[in-house]
């Protein structure tokens with residue numbers, strides 16, 4: 498059982514002094530099951546649910562007594578979760594495309610407010626919606642992504658330059674990029690400090706870093722508590738604007754501030770997420786079939802929200 502886990506010191510300040518916020522709700526069997534089947538297929542296959550269905554399975558969450566960061570401790574063994582990421586497949590890419598591209602446009606505008614540099618790296622770029630939007634307005638872009646499926650999409654659909662390797666295995670030149678972005682990435686990585694230090698090294702002096710993560714002090718988190726949809730197996734760090742700012746400052750970033758962008762979500766995506774959360778998606782998923790009229794309509798209706806509702810966005814300069 499123990500070999501399925503890794504213990505770690507606080508991933509922000511390095512201390513090992515915490516209070517337990519809440520225990521894991523998983524049984525020993527749950528930890529084994531998920532890794533041993535073929536994930537190349539359908540996203541609702543048994544086994545993958547624990548990763549994809551929010552508010553369902555989580556590990557023990559602790560809060561550092563020194564810097565107040567909330568993190569999962571122990572976390573599942575890194576090599577095993579990485580295996581999941583390599584194989585993860587998103588069959589919803591065509592459905593999310595429109596809303597993600599619109600969100601990306603707002604993220605690009607945010608960056609343009611803070612810097613005129615155009616050499617941009619996006620770490621954990623997924624299907625490349627953000628990078629594509631950035632490249633359309635003149636950025637020279639580079640992406641890093643470990644899901645093979647997402648890399649294929651980013652290259653095939655958008656012709657993007659994406660490295661299919663973990664960031665830790667790459668070695669970029671010092672003082673190279675004007676902008677580095679980490680959209681919804683730091684909550685997944687076991688050692689965020691190491692990544693931020695490396696980002697600091699490869700940014701040009703004065704270069705901009707933008708980081709966004711779910712906000713455990715946001716309104717949905719406060720209302721739903723442990724059932725908040727961003728409490729899930731793959732989210733092993735939980736930030737607030739304060740703790741996210743702290744970790745950037747600890748890594749040497751200056752002039753940090755919080756910001757926001759406009760997010761877009763189609764009614765189709767929103768309802769899908771809600772029904773999955775409630776555990777009734779399988780019975781009703783035919784409603785969302787984009788080949789039918791209802792599915793088409795639900796896909797067209799676009800809702801807009803501020804990232805502040807559920808996320809922290811913090812930026813800083815080298």
Ligand SMILES: [Zn+2]
Pocket residue numbers: 507508509510511512561562563564565566
């Ligand atoms: Zn700490």
